[in-house]
Amino acid sequence: MTEEYIIDIQHLSKSFGGVKVLDDINFYVRSGEFITLLGPSGCGKTTLLRQIAGFVVPDEGRIMLEGKDISGIPPHKRPLNTVFQRYALFPHLDVFDNVAFGLKLQKLPAKEIESRVKKMLKMVSMTDYEDRSVDSLSGGQQQRVAIARALVNYPKVLLLDEPLAALDLKMRKDMQLELKEIHRKMGITFIYVTHDQEEALTLSDTIVVMNEGRIQQIGTPTDIYNEPVNSFVADFIGESTILNGTMICDRKVEFMGHEFECVDEGFGQNVPVDVVVRPEDVCISSSMEGAQFSGVVESCIFKGVHYEMFVDTDNGYELMVQDYDSFEPGTKVGLRINPDDIQVMRKERTCNTIEAEVEDGEHVSMLGCSWECRVPEGFQEGDKVLAEVAFDKVDLLDNQEDGKLGGEVHFLLYKGDHYHLTILTDDGDHLWVDTDDIWDKGDLVGIDILPEDIKIVRRNG
Numbered sequence: 001m002t003e004e005y006i007i008d009i010q011h012l013s014k015s016f017g018g019v020k021v022l023d024d025i026n027f028y029v030r031s032g033e034f035i036t037l038l039g040p041s042g043c044g045k046t047t048l049l050r051q052i053a054g055f056v057v058p059d060e061g062r063i064m065l066e067g068k069d070i071s072g073i074p075p076h077k078r079p080l081n082t083v084f085q086r087y088a089l090f091p092h093l094d095v096f097d098n099v100a101f102g103l104k105l106q107k108l109p110a111k112e113i114e115s116r117v118k119k120m121l122k123m124v125s126m127t128d129y130e131d132r133s134v135d136s137l138s139g140g141q142q143q144r145v146a147i148a149r150a151l152v153n154y155p156k157v158l159l160l161d162e163p164l165a166a167l168d169l170k171m172r173k174d175m176q177l178e179l180k181e182i183h184r185k186m187g188i189t190f191i192y193v194t195h196d197q198e199e200a201l202t203l204s205d206t207i208v209v210m211n212e213g214r215i216q217q218i219g220t221p222t223d224i225y226n227e228p229v230n231s232f233v234a235d236f237i238g239e240s241t242i243l244n245g246t247m248i249c250d251r252k253v254e255f256m257g258h259e260f261e262c263v264d265e266g267f268g269q270n271v272p273v274d275v276v277v278r279p280e281d282v283c284i285s286s287s288m289e290g291a292q293f294s295g296v297v298e299s300c301i302f303k304g305v306h307y308e309m310f311v312d313t314d315n316g317y318e319l320m321v322q323d324y325d326s327f328e329p330g331t332k333v334g335l336r337i338n339p340d341d342i343q344v345m346r347k348e349r350t351c352n353t354i355e356a357e358v359e360d361g362e363h364v365s366m367l368g369c370s371w372e373c374r375v376p377e378g379f380q381e382g383d384k385v386l387a388e389v390a391f392d393k394v395d396l397l398d399n400q401e402d403g404k405l406g407g408e409v410h411f412l413l414y415k416g417d418h419y420h421l422t423i424l425t426d427d428g429d430h431l432w433v434d435t436d437d438i439w440d441k442g443d444l445v446g447i448d449i450l451p452e453d454i455k456i457v458r459r460n461g
Helices: 045-053 095-105 110-123 139-151 169-186 196-203 221-226 233-236
Strands: 005-016 019-031 034-038 058-066 081-082 157-161 189-194 205-212 214-219 239-248 250-255 258-261 269-279 281-287 291-302 305-315 317-322 332-337 343-346 351-361 363-368 369-372 382-391 395-397 405-414 420-427 428-434 444-448 456-457
Touching: 005 045, 005 189, 019 045, 019 189, 019 205, 034 045, 034 196, 034 405, 045 081, 045 157, 045 189, 081 139, 095 110, 095 139, 110 139, 110 169, 139 169, 157 369, 169 343, 169 382, 189 196, 189 221, 196 221, 205 233, 214 221, 233 239, 233 269, 233 405, 239 405, 239 428, 250 269, 317 343, 317 363, 351 428, 382 444
Parallel strands: 034 189, 034 205, 081 157, 157 189
Antiparallel strands: 005 019, 005 058, 205 214, 239 250, 239 269, 250 258, 269 343, 281 332, 291 305, 291 332, 305 317, 351 363, 351 382, 363 369, 382 456, 395 444, 405 420, 405 444, 420 428
């Protein structure tokens, strides 16, 4: 434990009703840091924050505060305060008494209470509102009062659970700047929960990206945006085009049917990879001079600061491009991507690898069903094996009852010329599917795999 770490989360796990909400969470928070837990709804970020606050007891793991385990300490005895999405102000108290409430419980002298409350109200730009009823305040003003009430006790750590979610866009952006300034002035450690990527990039010193109860990546906003570790992070943080590629050799990658110079090394030769291209990093021109490939503009929308265009490339891919200049639909354009603007990532998987058990020479049991396939010689009934199925060999059907088993579209990623879907089966298993068909998240599907598309291999060890 390094002294500068005010909080150290060690192997934290939590389940509700047999469903694992947090799975072996490990990270630390530096003293005075503004750290954001970022992820989609249901990823576990609020459960994690509530465990730090003491409202939820972890199943496994420890929460260390300045080197001491506080996992068993009740919320009111932890030197932490929480600001909730619903501000939880006391409607029968005015602004001053709402902020002073915690100090009065501590029975501090009246003069000290008055001094600290006025200081906090000035900090949140609410100096002239001391005698106002909280019901008469706007949402943004109520949020300021909630923040002042949390800070007036001088907590070691301030926990914020999507505190700006109920505000309109302009008010939310204004409050982001205010929070940043309050953090700078107070020097208190902030742990902030949000699903808003732009908010996380604006506020944070460090971002913890979460999905399905696990940490995907920890880094600065610049690292997270420019160097995503996997396709989920690349897709979740900002706009991007994620494409299948092949790392030909160091500093050379192939994708969209073209070879490109890049800055990445150490992947090996002819290795399948994912390639991330941000729309602002694609150079677009009406001239073919200096272009690496060409395309035709399909749409052009003004976004206030830039134009957003979708371009059909010469090899049949769709690429998002953002530029200060507009190009009308139907315009043929030249396109170029500089080496520094190509981000290469290792693929998390190259096919579905499913745990299975041999039933006989023509059947295996997997995904809760019996499947017909060719079992190679040398395998016997009861052998534990792996079944490999290519992404494009999983058939999705409109009706669940038409498939061998049912599932739900859990996550979808457009890869330039096809969709890469994550399917959650009825039994809680995951399958990954490449398809040209258009599905929406939450769609219920039937799942089938032909016998010849199931390859049986031995498990390592």
